[in-house]
Amino acid sequence: MVPGMAPAEPTHPVRSRSASRYDVVVAGGGHNGLVAAAYLARAGRRVLVLERLGHVGGLAVSARAFPGVDARLSRYSYLVSLLPTKIVKDLGLAVELRRRRYASYTPVGETGLLVDGGDxxxxxxxxxxxxxxxxxxxAWRRFYAMTAQAAARIAPTLLEPLVSRTAMRDLVGGETWRELFERPIGEVVDERFADDTVRGVVLTDALIGTFADPCDEGLLANRCLLYHVIGDGTGEWNVPVGGMGAVSGALAGAARAAGAEIRTGAEVVAIDPGGEVTFRDGAGEHAVTGERVLANVPPAVLARLLGGGGDGPAPEGAQLKINMVLSRLPRLRDPEVDPVAAFSGTFHINEGREQLARAHAEAARGTIPGLPPAEVYCHSLTDPSILGPELRAAGAQTMTLFGLHMPARLFRADPAGAREEAVRATLASVNRVLAEPIEDCLLRDPDGRPCLEAKTPVDLEAEAGLPGGHIFHRDLSWPFGEPGRWGVETGFERILLCGAGARRGGGVSGIPGHNAAMALLS
Structure with a gap:
């Protein structure tokens, strides 16, 4: 059963048309849909993937965002952690995920906290x-030893049928269970660490794309943290060489090589519980029938396609994404740290514990935070292949900024005006921790415009069809459940979720796609 969706007969009219038959129809050609299609086609199933956009990959794509600028940006998602090595090997994916030596740098006054994985x-x-x-x-070493042990034990279960809550507790152990699964992570962090900066660095992983108070008893922040430290059993966040589009491209290649049919520019407009899928393309409206239908769309979208509605809370994303191309790296206040080291990992901006709490309170009151917390990193420092030869020779770099506590509600009334205000406040926040304004480092396109674009949750809702702009499709769930099920089941036997909204979904992982395929094959 899809949460918030009651089984019901479709209310939309479906015209009678002769329909082509497939073993499996996949609605949505994002990375998870491609994973499912590749596994199923390799198993001999006749598979059709229908994708609304003119390209596959969903939000896991690369693009030249600025006219005349030869830089391929991972425009929406940008790092890979959860993609299991098993999926890469099973599907023979020619992808390289490059480790970052520097985990993070956090400016503090005239110095900063550098976490150097090599020293x-x-x-x-x-x-x-x-x-x-x-x-x-x-305390840092003890905490991350605990999360590393949890990651090593939990990660293998993500590609297997669900285990029960009790079995998961027994697997991770009593102390880890209490600290990560039962107590609000904000309380745990406040108890374990004394320094405000260190507390904030730990807590940012509990707030990525998630509007939550880390001390809330609902434990949403705990769930977010868990998925950010599981990462293929290591918790490492790696750079996809060639950009995120290289990952989706490899997946599409694997699916096509196995025999899957992929149609782009084909928008699914209705799904019938009996397996008929209606879609629209440039030639008009068509219908196909699948013995099974895999929905690589948010649960709220699936409910609409089935002709029903949801009575649960609407999803709400909570992030500001800013993509930039720089003519050079900005100067730091800290003379002990090379900007290359600082920006190769995650560069934390005004993300101390108290700063995070203040920003959350301001956003909860309906105002854009006065000092928005954010983090940046420069993909091109680890993978210069995404820059053209002239940009590389000139010392240009890409910079990706991810802003926290920017819920969709802040952008509803005036999307363009609120976006402009959020960008202005966020750049001012960045400048508070640098030795020079970031604007002075922005590359300009051939027409003299600065190479900067911003995406709010409302933008993602409009461009990518994500309700509320929620990058995880809905709030993340615990990685356990009813034993023997795969976490992809819906209230309809012939329809399975295979996107980020499935249990154990979220992030660029391919896990829901794998699990939907395994549920069907088993």
Whole structure:
């Protein structure tokens, strides 16, 4: 049963037309739909993928966002952590996920906290400068040893039938269960760490794309944190060489090579519980029938396609995405850190514990935060292949900014005006921690316009069809449930979810696509 959707006969009229028959029709050609199609076609099923846009990949794509500028940006999603190595090997994907040496850098006054994955002593010295001692460094090591153990144990279960809550508790162990699954993560972090900056760095992973108070008893922030530290059993966030489009391109290639048929520019407009799928393209309206239908769309969209409605809360995304191309890296206030090191990993901007709480409270009151918390990284420092030769030679870099606590509600009344205000406030927030304005470093296109574009949740709703602009399709769920099920089932036997809104969905993972295929094949 899709949460918030009651089984009902479709209320929309479906014309009588002769329909082509397939074993499986996949509604939506995002990365999860492509994973499902590849597995099923390799198993001998006749598969049709229908994609509304003129390209496959959904939000996992690369694009030249600025006219005349030879830079291929991962425009929406930008890093890969949850994609299992097993899926890459099973499907023979020719993708390279490159590790980032530097995990993060957080400016603090005239210094900063650098987490250097290649030099423990340098990390320890940085903690000492920022926190004034070693207690938080030791707490950091204990906390991430705990999450690493949880990741190693949970990750393999994500590609198997669901286990029960009790079985998951037994798997991860008592202390880890209490700290990550039962207590609000805000309370855990406040108890374990003393320094405001360190607390904030830990908590950002609990708030990516999620509008939540980390001390709330609903534990939404806990669920968000969990998926950000599981990462294929290691928790590492890696750079897709060639951009995110290289991942989707490899998946589409694997699906086509196995025999799947992929049609772009084909918008699904209705799904019947009996398996008929109605879609519209440039030639008009058509219908096909699948023995099974895999819905690579948000649950709220599936409910609409089935002719029903949902009575649950509407999804709400909570992020501001800003894509930039820089003529050069900005200067830092910290003379001890090379900007290449600082921007190669996640560069935290005004994301201290108190700053995060203040921004959440302001957004909850309906106002854009005065000092928006955000984080940036430069893909091109790890993977310069996304830049053309002239840009590389000139020292240009891409920069991706992800802003927190920017819920869709802030942009409903005046989308363009609110976007402009949010961008202005966010750039001012960035400038508070740099030695020079970021605007001075922006590359300009041949017409003199700065290379900067911003996407709000309302923009994602309009451009990508995500209700509320929610990048996870809906709030993330725990990775356990009814034993023996795959977390992709709906209230209709012939229809399965295969997108991010399935249990164990969210992020660029391919896990829901794999699980929908396995549920069908088993």
């Amino acid at each position: 423990e002593h340098r990390t320890a010295a940085s903690f000492a400068r920022v926190t004034g001692g070693t207690a938080d460094l030791e």
